[in-house]
Amino acid sequence: MRIAREGYPLIFTAGIIALLAFAAGWIPLGIIFSLIALAITGFFRDPERQPPMGEGLIVAPADGKVVSVAGVNGDSPFLDAATRVSIFLSPLDVHINRTPVEGKIEKIAYQPGKFLAAYKEEASRRNEQNALSILDTQGRTLGVVQIAGVLARRIICRAKPGDRLARGEKFGLIMFGSRTDTYLPEGCRVEVAEGQRVKGGETVLARFV
Numbered sequence: 508m509r510i511a512r513e514g515y516p517l518i519f520t521a522g523i524i525a526l527l528a529f530a531a532g533w534i535p536l537g538i539i540f541s542l543i544a545l546a547i548t549g550f551f552r553d554p555e556r557q558p559p560m561g562e563g564l565i566v567a568p569a570d571g572k573v574v575s576v577a578g579v580n581g582d583s584p585f586l587d588a589a590t591r592v593s594i595f596l597s598p599l600d601v602h603i604n605r606t607p608v609e610g611k612i613e614k615i616a617y618q619p620g621k622f623l624a625a626y627k628e629e630a631s632r633r634n635e636q637n638a639l640s641i642l643d644t645q646g647r648t649l650g651v652v653q654i655a656g657v658l659a660r661r662i663i664c665r666a667k668p669g670d671r672l673a674r675g676e677k678f679g680l681i682m683f684g685s686r687t688d689t690y691l692p693e694g695c696r697v698e699v700a701e702g703q704r705v706k707g708g709e710t711v712l713a714r715f716v
Contacts, residue, residue, distance in 0.1 A: 508548075508552055508554075509552070509553040509554065509555070510548060510551050510552060510553060511551045511552075511553045511602075511603060511680055513551065513663055513680065513682070514547060514548065514550065514551025517547045517551075518544055518547050518548050518551070521540050521541075521543045521544035521547060522540075522541075522544045524536075524540045525537045525538075525539075525540035525541040525543075525544060528540060549599075550598060550602065550682075550683065551602075551680075552601060553601070553603055553677075554601060556605070556675055556706065556707065556708035556709050557675075557708075557709065558673070558674045558675030558708050558709065559709065559711060562715075563714045563715035563716070564608075564674070564711050564714050565607045565608055565649065565689070565691065565695065565711070565712050565713040565714060565715070566605070566607050566608075566674060566675050566707075566708055566709065566710060566711060566712055567594060567605075567607070567689075567699075567705040567706060567707050567708070567709070567710040567711075567712045568594070568604055568605050568606065568607050568651045568687050568689055568707055568712075569594050569596055569600075569601075569602070569603070569604055569605070569687035569705075569707045570594075570596060570600040570601040570602075570603075570704075570705065570706055570707045571594040571595050571596040571597065571600045571687070571704070571705065572594065572595050572597075572702065572703070572704050572705075573592060573593070573594055573595075573699050573700065573701050573702065573703045573704075573705060574593050574594070574595045574686075574701065575591065575592070575593040575701060576590065576591075576592050576593075576697055576699070576700065576701055577590070577591050577593075578590055578591075579591055579690065583650070583690055584616065584618075584638045584650065584652065584690075585638075585640060585648065585649075585650035585690045587648050587692045587693070588650060588690035588691065588692060589691060589692055589693045589695070590690070590691040590695060590697060590713075591688055591689070591690050591691070592688070592689045592691065592697060592699065592712055592713070593686060593687075593688045593689075594686065594687045594688075594689075594705060595686050596681065596685045596686065596687065598683055601707065602680045602681055602682065602683075602685065603677050603679075603680050603707060604651070604653055604664075604677070604678055604679045604680055604681065604687060604707065605675050605676060605677050605678065605707045605708040606641060606651070606666075606672040606673070606674065606675065606676050606678055607641070607649060607651060607674070607689055607712060608641060608643040608644075608649055608674055609643060609644055609671075609672065609673050609674045610641045610642050610643035610644060610649075610671070610672065611641070611642045611669065611670070611671050611672075612639055612640070612641060612666050612667065612668050612669065612670045612671075612672065612678075613640040613641065613642045613648070613668065614638075614639070614640040614668055615637065615638070615639050615640075615664060615666065615667070615668055616637070616638045616640075617636075617637050617638075617662075618635065618636050618637075618638070619635055634654050634655050634686075635654070635655040635662065636652050636653060636654045636655065636662070637652065637653040637662045637664050637679075638650060638651070638652045638653075639651045639652070639653075639664070639666065639678070641672075645715075647692055647694075647715070648692060649689065649690060649691060649692065650688075650689070650690035651687065651688070651689055651690075652687065652688040652689075652690070653679060653681050653685070653687060654681070654685060654686040654687065654688060655681060655685055661681070661682045662679070662681050662682075662685075663679045663680050663681070663682070664678060664679040665677075665678055665679050666678040666679065674708075675707075675708030675709070676708075677708075689712060689713075691713055694715055694716060695713045695714065695715055695716070696713060696714055696715075696716045697712070697713045698711045698712060698713055698714060699711075699712055699713075
């Protein structure tokens, strides 16, 4: 199983503590840290995904549950956005973020904020977040926002302005529970519904019509 590189220091730390605890005869403590190491390994799993082929497809940028499909009423960080699709990632979900379309990273904007529960509506406005503006191959702008949650205190973005990424390509992750919002421009038909579970890089979130 592939593991995201950001997870190795935490996994090794928990594993070393477990080994030291077993060596010292502190069996219960060793068991606890062994389980912690396994849990962290599971959290940082990084499965390969096969993005669907086809024109005008927009794929989910993260694994999780769709908690909101809503129109944008002037409070969006993206001027041309018409619809926002929000995905909540529980601690059990894969936390790798992927680009919804093939395109160029035009801008990245970090915003400090609170750490409200990521499934709440106000998390899109008030929580710590990192917003990526993506210009696709047809000149259309989409937005993806990485949002920290109650447990997520570190947003990781590997992409930089000017990078060109393929549909479904990995660009970062959010550690320990979070939310990922996708901002869609006019001319998109949403293909998912609230309550639906999606897979990052594979599930068709929307399509241009």
